[in-house]
Amino acid sequence: MSGTKGHFERGRWIEGRDPEPEPALGTAGNAAPPLPGKPEEHEQIERAAHEAAENLERAINGWATSARLGLKKL
Numbered sequence: 001m002s003g004t005k006g007h008f009e010r011g012r013w014i015e016g017r018d019p020e021p022e023p024a025l026g027t028a029g030n031a032a033p034p035l036p037g038k039p040e041e042h043e044q045i046e047r048a049a050h051e052a053a054e055n056l057e058r059a060i061n062g063w064a065t066s067a068r069l070g071l072k073k074l
Contacts, residue, residue, distance in 0.1 A: 006015040 004015050006013055008014070
């Protein structure tokens with residue numbers, strides 16, 4: 001590994017050859033099938049996911065604020 005060309009493959013060092021490039025997501029070979037359901041259902045899921053993300057962010061911010069205040073008291 002010191003100065004030799006190579007790469008890690010499945011946790012082992014392989015010398016002398018470059019790894020095969022990974023295909024880009026969304027190419028014809030590995031495109032995901034369309035999601036089942038109506039567009040309204042997709043919007044409902046998207047809104048719920050957005051709301052969950054906001055709630056998580058609020059909880060993390062509250063925890064961080066609490067931790068900062070606790071550290072200031074020390």
